[in-house]
Amino acid sequence: MTYSYTQIGRYLxxxxxxxxxxxxxxxxxxxxxxxxxxxxxxxxxxxxxRQEDCAAALFQEWGAFRDASFEYKKGxxxxxxxxxxxxxxxxxxxxxxxxxxNPQTDLQAKRxxxxxxxxxxxxxxxxxxxxxxxxxxxxxxxxxxRYSEEPEGLLSLDPQLICYSxxxxxSDVAFVVFVRKHAPEIQYLRASISDQQRQEFGxxxxxxxxxxxxxxxxxHSGIRFPQNGCISCCHLGLCLNNQQLINSNLTRKxxxxxxxxxxxxxx
Ligand code: SF4
Numbered sequence: 001m002t003y004s005y006t007q008i009g010r011y012l013x014x015x016x017x018x019x020x021x022x023x024x025x026x027x028x029x030x031x032x033x034x035x036x037x038x039x040x041x042x043x044x045x046x047x048x049x050r051q052e053d054c055a056a057a058l059f060q061e062w063g064a065f066r067d068a069s070f071e072y073k074k075g076x077x078x079x080x081x082x083x084x085x086x087x088x089x090x091x092x093x094x095x096x097x098x099x100x101x102n103p104q105t106d107l108q109a110k111r112x113x114x115x116x117x118x119x120x121x122x123x124x125x126x127x128x129x130x131x132x133x134x135x136x137x138x139x140x141x142x143x144x145x146r147y148s149e150e151p152e153g154l155l156s157l158d159p160q161l162i163c164y165s166x167x168x169x170x171s172d173v174a175f176v177v178f179v180r181k182h183a184p185e186i187q188y189l190r191a192s193i194s195d196q197q198r199q200e201f202g203x204x205x206x207x208x209x210x211x212x213x214x215x216x217x218x219x220h221s222g223i224r225f226p227q228n229g230c231i232s233c234c235h236l237g238l239c240l241n242n243q244q245l246i247n248s249n250l251t252r253k254x255x256x257x258x259x260x261x262x263x264x265x266x267x
Contacts, residue, residue, distance in 0.1 A: 001213075002120045005163045008208050012159075013229060016219035018212070020235045025253045028234035033070035034180075037062060037081045038142040041178065042126070044089060045140060049103040054093075055086045073144065084180040091186055098138065098176065098188075100129035111167045116206055117213075123167045131188060136172035137164045147177045147187055155191035159201075165193035166201045 011018040020026045030036060040061035047057035062082050072078075092098070100106050109125045127138040139161065141147070148154060155161065161173040171194070177187040219239065222229035230236050237245025 002122050003115070003205075003209060004122050005160055008163075008205060009159065011208055011212060012204075014220040014233065014235075015211070015217040016239065017233055017235050019217035020238055023217075026235060026238065026250045027253060029249060029251055031069075031071050033065075033068075033072045033076065033078075033081065034142070034144065036065055036068075036070065037085070040065070041085050041088075041142050042140050044085065045092070046103065046107050048089060048093060049100045049107060054089045058082060058085050058089065076144075081180065084184050087184045088178045088180070088186060091184065092176075092178070095186065095188075097132050098127075098129055100127055113167050115209060117209065119209060121167065121205065123164055125164050125168070128168070128170070131174050131176075131190065134172060135170070136174050136190065137161065137168060137170050138174050138176055139164070141175055141177045142180060143177055144180050146179050146181075146185070147175060147189060149187070149189065153191065155189050156193060156197070158191070161191065162193055162197050162201045163205075166198040166205075169198075 007018070007022065010021060040058060043061050044054045044058035048054035059082065062078070062085070066078055106128045107126070109128050111123045111125060113121050115121055125137055126140045128135075129138055130136070131138065155173070155175060158173075158175075161175070165171060165173055171192050173191050173193055175187070175189045177189065179185045179187060220229070221239070222231070230239065233239075234249045237243070237247075237249060
């Protein structure tokens with residue numbers, strides 16, 4: 001069995017959601033424009049590092065979805081997203097703070113580590129490169145609002161960055177956040193992950209895989225307003241037995257697939 005951060009993260013958020021997705025085959029419909037745009041934008045970024053025309057790459061990638069019936073947030077449209085994207089790519093190139101030595105191997109960098117029970121853990125890291133001259137793991141984010149920078153050190157608690165630090169052994173990590181707001185902005189957020197955090201993550205991973213293999217899929221429902229995780233969960237319709245919600249948010253494929261680890265690429 002091959003595990004990924006996406007799988008483990010889903011299990012830790014709610015084991016029942018893990019079962020719906022990986023065992024029962026329920027999949028979220030791709031209706032959110034921002035999510036698909038984020039993927040197109042990351043492909044355009046890769047083109048930039050390969051010294052290709054990144055604006056043309058963005059138009060080509062995002063152009064494939066021009067007539068798709070996506071949900072756009074208030075004030076957003078296909079055109080607005082592409083213009084914000086081009087502006088962000090130009091700003092990023094002008095800032096010139098991130099360098100990737102070998103785009104062929106250091107973008108979407110695959111790392112595999114074997115766990116104690118013989119299972120593999122695979123990660124596809126957005127980039128391994130330099131931010132302001134210092135080697136680090138980089139995760140791209142596109143967002144319509146700024147990431148919180150306070151209190152200091154908050155980023156060092158991000159579980160995905162801890163996971164990538166664990167699998168590579170690299171302490172320095174960063175989020176590069178492309179903020180699609182009225183005046184587009186890029187945040188370069190750095191943190192350092194300690195040895196102790198990496199070891200703790202390794203233990204958490206082994207324990208989590210043990211629970212998955214023991215078939216423990218109890219629901220972790222959120223019950224407190226406003227931080228109720230169920231509200232943003234695509235499986236809410238299944239838990240509430242609400243057919244209308246199921247129809248609007250989910251499709252079903254026949255059982256889980258060996259290719260589920262490819263979901264890692266979605267993050
Ligand atoms: S709706 Fe809530 S309880 Fe149900 S799978 Fe999602 S997070 Fe878990």
